[in-house]
Amino acid sequence: MPELIFAPEFDQPIPYIQRTRSYYLGLGYDNPYVWAHFTDVPFAAPRKSLDQAVVGLVTTAVPYDPLKGDQGPGAAYNAHAKFFEPYAIASDDNPDLRIAHVGIDRKHANMSEMACWFPLEAARSAVQAGRIGRLADHFYGLPTNRSQRHTLEIDAPLILAKCQADAVDVAVLVPNCPICHQSIALLARYLEEAGIPTVIIGAAKDIIEYCGVPRFVFNDFPLGNAAARPGDPKSQHAIFELALELLERASGPRSTIQSPFRWSSDPSWKLDYSNIDRLSNEEIARLRSEAEAARVAAKEIRLNSIGQ
DSSP states (O other): OOOOOOOOTTOSOOOHHHHHHHHHHHTTOOSOOOOOOOSOOOOOOOSSOGGGOEEEEEESOEEOOGGGOOOSTTOOOOGGGOOOSOEEEETTSOOOEEOTTSOOOTTTSOSSOGGGTOOHHHHHHHHHTTSSSEEOSEEEEOOOOSOHHHIIIIIHHHHHHHHHHTTOSEEEEEOOSHHHHHHHHHHHHHHHHTTOOEEEEESOHHHHHHHOOSEEEEOOSOTTOTTOOTTOHHHHHHHHHHHHHHHHHOOSSSEEEEOSOOSOSOGGGGGTTTOGGGOOHHHHHHHHHHHHHHHHHHHHHHHHHHHO
């Protein structure tokens, strides 16, 4: 009889809700964040076949601004690069979107290849192949906001209005950090309630499913690289196709599929992100100081942006 060989216990989707709660408790913050959670999930069926549909893309990445500090490969968390109002950029533009402003997996994620977090080229290829009708005139940026009320009452209506102005039929949404996943999940729910079918391509399975969304393509990849593996065009196009297939085939809400791609043959990368148990006391003290400085900086930047 062949020997049973099991995968390591940790080789499963990272429990980001538990991991981040323990992390911030370990840093000394004793008021754990309350994540959005719903039992009822809205669901809108596509009204057109995809080869006739206008597809809108939504991201939590931000256009690169060289005046806002380091945002390149290996950049530390950069609160100065954050944005606080939804944006729209022409889909036929060639944007340079970055992810240094959010809490991605800086140890393992690729920060130099935009296709890893924004599937614009895969979407353009789908148009050329006749798989989808066309891209919306713009793609849209959703700010990452810890305030669920702000996302639902301010940002989501603005994104919806932009989608409606562009006659969007279906939307593909790609988040980056843990809070990004929550914000995108809330937006997906809002768009579905307004009749626009959505699908999320993401990496934080527990956050997305805890919130409750209509359709979700899960990639077991590091945060920040939810859309593809680096240097792997096959994964870019295959994952985008999975999202399109789920838009077509899902018969009801909470429809989740997992892509067949593995990030690495060594799953130990999953042990690192925000894992307080792997940090020394000195590292915890340093990270607490950095977190507090970042919190203060982000608050000042937000206040300044509101005042402008």
